[in-house]
Amino acid sequence: MDFTVTVIDDDFRVAGIHADIVDSTPGFRLLSSARSLGEARQLMVADPPDLILVDVYLPDGDGIEFARRAAADALILSSAADADTVHRAFQAGALAYLIKPFSGKQLTDRLNGYQRFRQALSAGGDLTQEKVDQARAVLSDSATPVARPARAATEQLLLDTLGSAEMTATELAERTGVSRATAQRRLADLAGQGSVIIRLRYGQSGRPEHLYSRAE
Structure with missing residues (x-):
């Protein structure tokens, strides 16, 4: 199931660019696009999105306060670079x-990070503190890692998803929400650490398939 997105920006060109990025990102679907907060309210009442991409300065109000009250997750996209505005955005619950x-x-x-964040929180039942920390960490994890903690969170997500099963990199990527290339890279790292075992499965023809399982 795709995550639905509403883009809120008074510059129609910028809004169009962001909308195109949303629609071209696997796992996401543009639900609506608004030029003002009033228009966004009407659209979101009729068809609530999972996520909003909202500017701070809009003709009829403050995007951060709108995000605080919205019944949706929010990413703030703004030219405002002062510390007070950024702090206020995170205080309002922006991801x-x-x-x-x-x-x-x-x-x-950021969209891919959001997808992994939601995937990490999708398991039923109570969460451990480790799971909560892991969900927060994967929000900022990207194809170009910035810090080791975010990378470790993705590796732990792969290990937790493996459990006692044996899976391919493609299966793990689909279940965790990370890209196949990222899954393969992190699994290779885990194998080098001795945390994962790789087994080759030979089919009728073609190249052998790599199967991954957790080391005892």
């Missing part, structure tokens, strides 16, 4: 803050 102008890859990385 990420991107300072304009930013690259398409940066937004894609």
